[in-house]
Amino acid sequence: MVIATNLGFPYVGPHRELKKLVESFWASKSSKSDLLAGARQLRENHWRVQKEQGIDQVPVGDFTLYDRVLDTACNFGVVPKRYHDIPDRLEQYFAMGRGLQKSATDTSPKIDVPAMEMKKWFDTNYHFIVPEFEQHQKFTLQEVSVVNDFIEAKALGFTPRPVVLGPVSFLYLGKAVKASEPFEPIALLDRLLPVYVDLLGRLSAAGAEWIQIDEPVLVLDLLDNLRLAYEVAYTTLRQANIKILLASYFGPLGTNVDLVKNHIDGLHVDLVRDPNQLDSICAALGPHQYISLGLVDGRNVWKNNLHKSIALAQSAVNILGTDRVFVAPSCSLIHSPYSTQLEKGIRDDNPELFEWLSFAVEKCAEISIITRAITSGQDFVREALERNALAVETRRTSSQTVNKEIRRRLDTISPNDYKRVSPFPTRREQQAAKLRLPSFPTTTIGSFPQTKEIRVARAKFAKGLISPQSYDTFIKSEIERVIRFQERAELDVLVHGEPERNDMVEHFGHLLHGYGFTEHGWVVSYGSRCVKPPLIYGDVSRRAPMTVTESAYSQSLTTRPVKGMLTGPVTMMKWSFVRDDVEPRVLCTQIALALRDEVVDLEAAGIAVIQVDEPAIREGLPLRRQDWAAYLEWSVGCFRLSTSGVRDDTQIHTHMCYSDFNDIFDAIQDLDADVITIENSKSEAKLLSIFEHKRYTNEIGPGLYDIHSPRVPSVEEMASRLEEMLRYIPKHLIWVNPDCGLKSRAWPEVEAALLNMVKVAKQFRTHEETVVA
Template sequence: MSAKSLVTATNLGFPRMGANRDLKKSIESYWSGKTDLQTLLLSAKNLRSHHWYLQQTAGISNGHIPSNDFSFYDHVLDHSFMFGVIPEQYKSIQNKVDQYFAMGRGRQQDGVDVPALEMKKWFDTNYHYNVSTLSPSTEFKLTPLIGDKVKPVQEFLEAKAFGIRTRPVILGPITYLLLQKSAKSAPSDFDLLSLLPKLLPLYEQILAELKSAGAEWIQFDEPALVMDLPASVTTALKTAYERLHESQPYLSLLVATYFGTVQEKTINTVLELPISAIHLDIKAPEQLDVVLSKIPSGLVLSVGVVNGRNVWKANYEKQFALVNKAVSALGKNRVFVAPSCSLLHTPHSLSSERKINSEIRNWMSFSTEKIDEVVTLTIAANHGIAKVQGAFDANLKANKFREASPLIHNQKVKQAVSNISPSMLKRSEAFEARNRAQQAKLQLPLFPTTTIGSFPQTKEVRVARQKFKNGEWSQEKYDEFIAAEIGRTIKIQEEIGLDVLVHGESERNDMVEYFGENLEGFIFSENGWVQSYGSRCVKPPIIFGDVSRPHPMTVKWSAYAKSLTQRAMKGMLTGPVTILQWSFVRDDQPRKDTTFQIALALREEVVDLEAAGMSVIQIDEPAIREGLPLRNSEQEAYLKWAVDAFLISSTGVRSDTQIHSHFCYSDFNSIFTAIKKMDADCVTIENSKSDLKLLTALETFGYSSGIGPGLYDIHSPRVPSFDEMKERLEAILTYVKKDLLWINPDCGLKTRGWTETIASLRNMVEVAKAMRK
């Protein structure tokens, strides 16, 4: 049997950080000046080669191992830099790598003071990308980051030198343009896709260089195609890929869609494109039937049958049936087997996980295991299940055990969800009455100042936590350390002059992980890190079963902090939707049911915090927007249960207890009506990097409760000046009534250092005081 008559095992992308967050450590060492650029470049090269060899050894077909899926910060930023979309304020930075990092995270050194580009969520994931600003006058120019070749070509040649033929991954022109934003100066009717004629020559040049370098297949990622799109987008899609094919007719182009199903009219357009293959995320198996009934002869179908966004084992029986259906309809030579999307969103490997319950671990699969699943399904398709019978039998056994396991089910929790009543979905009084009661109790000044919750997690804090975790410190010694940190944090806030204080969360490893550790139904990996943005990695909890609260989670340290000050103290919780979205979630029941279980647990915690003297309680929901389904037809139902979950968690308190919530780095204009229905007494929102566009929703929809648009960006180490924040506050006042306005940073301060944090907050408080006068 020739290789050409076989099903092909492929991959769309591999995690960048490495098995032990190697890239994070290398980048942060470079940022701190501990290592030079050559050391950074060498460590990155070694990491890339290791990942290519790993996939080759596992059995991913030569020529279909991805390259250019690596990034030093963000793959969307990579493309903006490569296309020469570099704003003027960064051009004074001579070193191109430093210029690139400044665009991602800002820079305040060597006489340069520039903020970072805006961040947004990558579709409905917890990955963040950097947004560039485009206008009709935008010009594009190919700009290498390192050396004299642009990144896709450089990394293809690098792999080739290692003896590995790769499939370069490039963000498709339609998705790239749709992910950016229009400049303020652009006409109101400016269409980002109108820049396509300017951009396509650069894509054509990249393809020419890749062809010259020896590439055979090119993967164009077009995840935007799973969204509801106007006819103009499908027209642009056709224009783009006809030109790209004409420029290099002998290159095989694969258009990859993922994160959902594609509209029928969009699928029809894609199937007519002069491309060699289309990739589908088989999230809804019925889409496979539609495509198989329409796919033209010769077009290869890449079936995304291994979930690239979750940690559960594939069900070989079900997934092989889908692969086999495609093979039966098209023949082996026209089928690729692949993950549903890039494996960027799953941890590196299960091999280092030693402490997870062995039964639950046997239900799981991280990135390297998912590669093995792709290869196993490919072997079965090519040579029959008997060739991998042992793997199929083990997979069936694991999935059957999981389905029936008593570890998953708690009838008391299920009953509590079924007993949720309408009275649990509303506060006892309207905002106006609550506001009067809260102001009488809190006696806050005009423009009250606060923070979003967390304060710097220093090396000392992390070391102390690790010593306690390793058994080197006793509970008593660790508690003494945390108490001292909280005392220090309270004193600093009082000296700065903040009005509503927080305890700083020094005892918390992560805003979701901490709660998962204190709830039933969660487990945790030792090394299950995934990239959130830049060098920032998170280790999501894993929800495997029914969720309940066995004991109070935050009351002890919140009450202790309250005992140290006469000022208002804010209790800090992560909301139910965010805990869901930032965890790996069980896939054996509706996400709504799991969210309501979490909400009921948080409701108990909120009531206990109030009893412990917390007059302000913040329930953060930064992920509520990212959970919004990409298709319009599914959004209303999601928003209904997402809002209900917040209400379940927050409505058990008295009217004089103030409920806050926080939202960050998403376009909330589209869900502002839902935010109003959450009926929080105050919402704080990311605002500093979004040109006040989020506040235009106030004019459109109206908002009569407290609101705190962030005055400065905490994702950058730079310290914003008094004048900069005062100017921003004055602009905010054109949208928000002064008696409703809170003054706060964009987000929590966990990732910042104390020096920059104190300096920034001092400026922020001085701005509030000046405005009161």
């Protein structure tokens, strides 16, 4: 019989209950037992919801207090030595994720440790904590949450399927540290595998029939050593007395299916990203192996086309039979909001759009409908199929999705619209004469703390509890507060702090045609940080100027330049739930044209420095290298289209975070931004190593400190980082800045860190002047 399954469920809860639990614990407002009890209740609620929607096997081990990759590291004893002096296991765990700064007491020494590095999870907007492996790393199986969760779920009457990150992906996603000679973490596989065998044995002893082992790196281009590692790993794991479902997602497996097909009991494939791989996968499976069909999009919000999914499922059943097929989402549903039933605003204001939506709870129901249609026949679910067909057709033909005027404008774009008037050296001279900045100029990335007062005022304004005039007065007072602090701190290029913005994408989405918004559509970005991505459901254009009023007001408060702040077209698209009925390059170009209009208007309003952030360009890079060139051509082109309508003396900035800078160096140069700021503080300067081999000609600000941690770096620490940067980048090109925006930090941390940062810049200027003299 075909079985309805799930790969993972949104663990943060319908109302971000987990976020509130952990942040209360961090603030010492609740106890460890409160946190763990609340987490236990959330897990139970999530299992129950999935079962009610028709999921036969519910995943366990998909829940985390911070990050599943970090969980894996801690469960296998992979804890860097700098955290060993933290005696409490839970405090140690959170310190690895977010850093820890504690003053000395009579009973305990001072603790000051930074967080571990954070990177994007493949081409999603989720961030994971990067494991650190030593050359002689020892692996030991600690108390493993997945075993406990399995026992807990089974005792409650559920049919649980444990989920773990696979050994090859775990090692591949980590980094080597403290080595006497270079080594790759995959070389540690032989040491790691016995711990996995032990884990599988414990799960089998607890009564688990199946285990889902996630190996997402199978969708990448793999070198020979990794291909060999899969053969070794799954030959070894096959010895355990438990059925292995190997799960990979985010793309087609291609020839990588040959690496594992002989050593597993079942294989999960992402048929949303590539439905055409079904026949080849079925042909590759042995006579007793199962297939898990990833038919429901785990990363987007649109209703599944059940007719097409049932046809694919029936094809698999025709080849393999009903007893060897699972139906599932394409990937874990952690990338999806919780449930459309919380979205009363959309249901009341735009019922047509509401009928197009499907979130995690509804996706579980779709999985169940597909399964029942195959098992019992389509007549058994006729009513659900008819409602689904109507929603799919309505979306296809709706007047909300197509704007002929916007599409005509796309046809009028010329090659010159993608180019600045003059090359960078000419622009740099004009900008230097206009801005008169010192060497090692200082700035921030854009946002300042989103205080409780700001959030309360925004909520009251949204509910109509305060007038537009009162809200405008409040926002202006917050802007002035930020400007005055930056002046006192003697920053060189200022920002207005963005108090009017709830999110760098959602804020602009409200000001564009074609965007819709949820009330509770939260997804986790990292740790307890959640975002509420907009929904792009129609053609995009600008309603009216979006930032000119705030930017002009900010500039009127000071003689120092204030940056206009915009989110770039690729990021506006990638950090939204995008329509799937239009090519990405077309949608991105629509957004670029809207932003181009805004950039030109900012310049006309007297803004001399304009930042267009593009942190998502790297994460949007296709997972297979053969697809990179086409993507980079249009994504870089969209950035240039949005920024090339200004004069030479207007300075264009951009920002990128958590990008493998080395992978896309040439594309970043092709952006032709006058200044780029990048995340570097967590990366041990590895992002700068490319400058030893390639020359970046424009100005650049590698981040001096990590804003995702509450700790305040010292002057000496930041000076050491800046000294390191000078090994790679000419001093006349370097800017001094944090590595990202400051919205998630508190004012005391921000003030202390920025004052230290400015001291560092001044030290280096003084040193430069001394050398010249």
